[in-house]
Amino acid sequence: MRYQGKITTWKDDQGFGFITPNGGGKDVFIHIKSFTQNKKRPIGNELVTYEVLTGVNGRLSAQQVRYVGEINNRPVTIGKSVYPIYFTIIFLALMCLAVYLNTLPLFILAIYAITSLVTFILYWTDKRAAKKNLQRTPEKTLQLLSLLGGWPGGLFAQRVFRHKSVKQSFQFTYWTTVLMNIAILFVIASPAARRLLSKLLGV
Known part of the structure; x- marks a missing residue:
């Protein structure tokens, strides 16, 4: 099941942050590796859709994250190009x-x-x-x-x-x-x- 929320906290140097679900609820941990494609890095306040994985410690982690309204197959940036x-x-x-x-x-x-x-x-x-x-x-x-x-x-x-x-x-x-x-x-x-x-x- 996919959910929607906003990235309300993002630490770019460390590559992680937290999503606040639409409608409220517990914040969901998000890592840069959780995005489905190599796209721009978030800076905060982006709307995303995601799936939720519950860890052994009970922490909610976002998986298969996508920006709301994103277009697939964007050109690869220099930072990702071979x-x-x-x-x-x-x-x-x-x-x-x-x-x-x-x-x-x-x-x-x-x-x-x-x-x-x-x-x-x-x-x-x-x-x-x-x-x-x-x-x-x-x-x-x-x-x-x-x-x-x-x-x-x-x-x-x-x-x-x-x-x-x-x-x-x-x-x-x-x-x-x-x-x-x-x-x-x-x-x-x-x-x-x-x-x-x-x-x-x-x-």
Whole structure:
């Protein structure tokens, strides 16, 4: 049996909230995974329909949740699409090939590897902090690391931990830093820039 209610409480960082049923009654727990399709995340006050599952502790949980009046088969957002993953894998493969062909310095690839690892770890700790209401990692720190070359690690962390992957404002800034980083890499890796760098370093 399906019910209808309104999401009256929503904690986006933790991915859960509560539905107040139409006509009153006990609030129903709702988790982001309870939605039937990969759609926009709620922000509160959305009308939804749902089924109810009663847990062993007596808590009511919403299942098969849908927004009222939603249209099925909406386009998949960037935060859910597989194409950014393919793009990142191809990008890293091209970097490795460039290093192998001696057209890109190894230390640049090392910078990407190190910053990506640091970024991945910070996403993980920030996700844990969000769940436990602890001090968070500032978003500007994550974005700065992406700009410095940690964006591949950031992307994989977003998908593995399901963190920051659908927040539109964060995603816009994130992909802006990705484009800026790639542009800077092309400038640095150009022959003219490498000759200048060699002169400055006396190599």
